[in-house]
Amino acid sequence: MINVGIVGLGFMGKMHFRCYKAMKGVRVAAICDSDTSKFKDTAGTAGNIAGAEKPLDFTGIGLYNDFGKMLAETRLDAVSITLPTYLHCQYTLKALKAGLNVMCEKPMAMTVAECQKMVDAAAKSKKILQVGHCIRFWPEYAYVKKIVDSGKYGKVRAATFQRLSLTPVWSWQNWILTGPKSGGASLDLHIHDSDYVQYLFGLPKEVSSRAVQGPSKDYDHIVTSYLYNDGKVITAEGGWMMTPGFGFEMSFNIILEKATISYDCTKTPAFKIAPAKGKVITPTVAAGDGHSLELAHFIKAVSGKKTPDIITPADSLNSVKIVLAEKKSASTGKKAVIK
Numbered sequence: 001m002i003n004v005g006i007v008g009l010g011f012m013g014k015m016h017f018r019c020y021k022a023m024k025g026v027r028v029a030a031i032c033d034s035d036t037s038k039f040k041d042t043a044g045t046a047g048n049i050a051g052a053e054k055p056l057d058f059t060g061i062g063l064y065n066d067f068g069k070m071l072a073e074t075r076l077d078a079v080s081i082t083l084p085t086y087l088h089c090q091y092t093l094k095a096l097k098a099g100l101n102v103m104c105e106k107p108m109a110m111t112v113a114e115c116q117k118m119v120d121a122a123a124k125s126k127k128i129l130q131v132g133h134c135i136r137f138w139p140e141y142a143y144v145k146k147i148v149d150s151g152k153y154g155k156v157r158a159a160t161f162q163r164l165s166l167t168p169v170w171s172w173q174n175w176i177l178t179g180p181k182s183g184g185a186s187l188d189l190h191i192h193d194s195d196y197v198q199y200l201f202g203l204p205k206e207v208s209s210r211a212v213q214g215p216s217k218d219y220d221h222i223v224t225s226y227l228y229n230d231g232k233v234i235t236a237e238g239g240w241m242m243t244p245g246f247g248f249e250m251s252f253n254i255i256l257e258k259a260t261i262s263y264d265c266t267k268t269p270a271f272k273i274a275p276a277k278g279k280v281i282t283p284t285v286a287a288g289d290g291h292s293l294e295l296a297h298f299i300k301a302v303s304g305k306k307t308p309d310i311i312t313p314a315d316s317l318n319s320v321k322i323v324l325a326e327k328k329s330a331s332t333g334k335k336a337v338i339k
């Protein structure tokens with residue numbers, strides 16, 4: 001049995017709780033939240049996971065408002081850090097020092113220096129540090145990674161990715177809409193696609209971005225070109241300035257030499273491959289969603305089982321590095337080099 005703790009019982013803490021509860025061989029042993037009102041009225045606000053509308057059952061689980069106390073009093077193998085981003089580094093270092101494996105939500109941290117501390121601490125501790133880049137595990141995106149790597153449809157000539165959301169107004173003390181605490185939509189939301197671009201194509205040489213400031217007073221809508229030596233045209237657009245009626249869209253179009261692959265979560269069918277020759281295919285992908293699949297991967301690794309190399313702490317640092325370069329490019333109006 002793997003004993004897991006969760007720190008931060010907000011939107012994502014509840015998501016992690018529901019995913020762990022659905023797994024065999026995993027026990028949520030303790031939860032910490034500095035705001036103890038979070039242990040009451042736990043129904044809803046956990047995304048599109050089935051059953052999320054029901055209240056959470058904390059029977060037999062240690063509930064804490066102090067992380068140090070939770071670590072001292074509970075025997076844990078791992079902890080999920082589902083705290084506001086500006087707390088990720090501090091709490092990850094504490095957990096690794098206490099000998100725990102860590103699943104930390106994305107983005108890894110606010111700065112490259114903080115990310116580097118986390119990478120170093122994980123290496124020193126020899127424990128697992130996985131950052132929540134769930135898109136690498138999202139069934140359609142994971143399928144595309146395999147197809148592109150296989151070369152079945154030739155090389156990618158161009159690709160565009162979108163992640164468009166209405167303004168998040170639910171967060172604890174409104175930290176998400178406080179630029180210095182979240183980094184705005186560019187670091188909080190759009191990083192999913194910057195990370196996926198890195199996963200598919202490696203680190204870009206340079207980025208060129210344009211962005212607008214929004215309710216967080218940071219860049220809340222951003223459009224970026226990721227520049228590679230071979231001339232392929234890769235862009236991503238992300239932001240949370242859509243009006244409530246728009247809802248949420250995550251989508252992509254990938255133009256390969258011998259097929260176009262597209263996905264749009266607002267359409268049915270959402271996912272299709274249009275080969276140059278033959279009929280359009282709507283592939284069957286793995287069941288589940290990126291959150292449950294990434295946590296299953298984490299637990300497998302914590303259990304000592306062999307897992308494919310999907311996301312490393314260094315990749316997670318690089319994703320923050322890419323987005324910070326995008327912001328630099330947006331503010332200078334020039335290309336920014338990724339070093």
Ligand SMILES: NC(=O)c1ccc[n+]([C@@H]2O[C@H](COP(=O)([O-])OP(=O)(O)OC[C@H]3O[C@@H](n4cnc5c(N)ncnc54)[C@H](O)[C@@H]3O)[C@@H](O)[C@H]2O)c1
Nearest residue numbers: 008009010011012033034035082083084085105106171172
């Ligand atoms: N992977 C994804 O798709 C995804 C989606 C949403 C959010 N996130 C990330 O998850 C993280 C959390 O976001 P959220 O939307 O759940 O935020 P949230 O505001 O809903 O939840 C944060 C929780 O942390 C608690 N908290 C604050 N300070 C604390 C402390 N010092 N000790 C203990 N508890 C404390 C708050 O009371 C709150 O319950 C962020 O880094 C965010 O970027 C990831």
